[in-house]
Amino acid sequence: MKVAKLCWSLGSLLVNITIGIYIYLQSNGPSNLEERFQYVNDNWTMYSAHWKAEFLIMILVAVGAFHFAISLKKIGWVITSIGQLIILLTYPLMLGGYQNTPFELASMSNQMAIVTSVLGNLIFFSGLTYLYFQGQALPSWLRKVAIALSIITTLMFLSIYIEIITWGQAIVMAPIINVLYLINAYYGFKIEIDS
Numbered sequence: 001m002k003v004a005k006l007c008w009s010l011g012s013l014l015v016n017i018t019i020g021i022y023i024y025l026q027s028n029g030p031s032n033l034e035e036r037f038q039y040v041n042d043n044w045t046m047y048s049a050h051w052k053a054e055f056l057i058m059i060l061v062a063v064g065a066f067h068f069a070i071s072l073k074k075i076g077w078v079i080t081s082i083g084q085l086i087i088l089l090t091y092p093l094m095l096g097g098y099q100n101t102p103f104e105l106a107s108m109s110n111q112m113a114i115v116t117s118v119l120g121n122l123i124f125f126s127g128l129t130y131l132y133f134q135g136q137a138l139p140s141w142l143r144k145v146a147i148a149l150s151i152i153t154t155l156m157f158l159s160i161y162i163e164i165i166t167w168g169q170a171i172v173m174a175p176i177i178n179v180l181y182l183i184n185a186y187y188g189f190k191i192e193i194d195s
Helices: 002-028 033-042 044-071 074-090 090-095 103-134 140-161 167-194
Strands: none
Touching: 002 044, 002 167, 033 044, 033 090, 033 103, 044 074, 044 090, 044 167, 074 090, 074 103, 090 103, 090 167, 103 167
C-alpha cells in the first residue's frame, strides 16, 4: 500500500509541473495549426522530453489507482483507473504522430490525442467525484472543495467531449485542475482511512 500511495501522491504532485510547462509551451507557440506543428518540430527536443516525462508521471498515477482499485475494491477506483489508462494512450499518439510528419497526418494524430485525452480525463474525474462523495479520508471542508472541483472538472471535460467548448477554451480551467491534483496528492497519503 505504501508504494501505491507514493506513486499516486508523487504523480499527482508532479503532474502540476507538467501542466504549467504545457501552458507555457502553448503560450509561446503560434495559433495557426500548421505553424504550430512546425514550431513543435523546431522545438522537438523540448516537447518530446516534456511528453515523455509526463507519460512516466501519469504511469505513477495509474499504478496507484490500479492498486487501490484491486485492494480497496471500490468502483470509484475502478472508474479512475480506466480513465487513467485511456489518458496514457494520448502520449504515443503525440510522440509518434507529430515529429516530421506531413501536416495531414500530424493533424489527424492531434485530433486523436485530444479526443483520447478528453475522454480519459472525463472518466478519470468522474471516478474521482464518486470517490470524494463516498470517502471520509479528507477533512469535511476539503472534501467539499474536492467534490466541487471534481464536478466542475468533469463537466468541463464533458463539455469538450460533446463539443460545447473547445480544448483551447478549456485551458483557462488549468488552475482548478492543479488544485484538484494537489488535493489528490494529499488524499493519497490519507487513503488508509477509507480502507
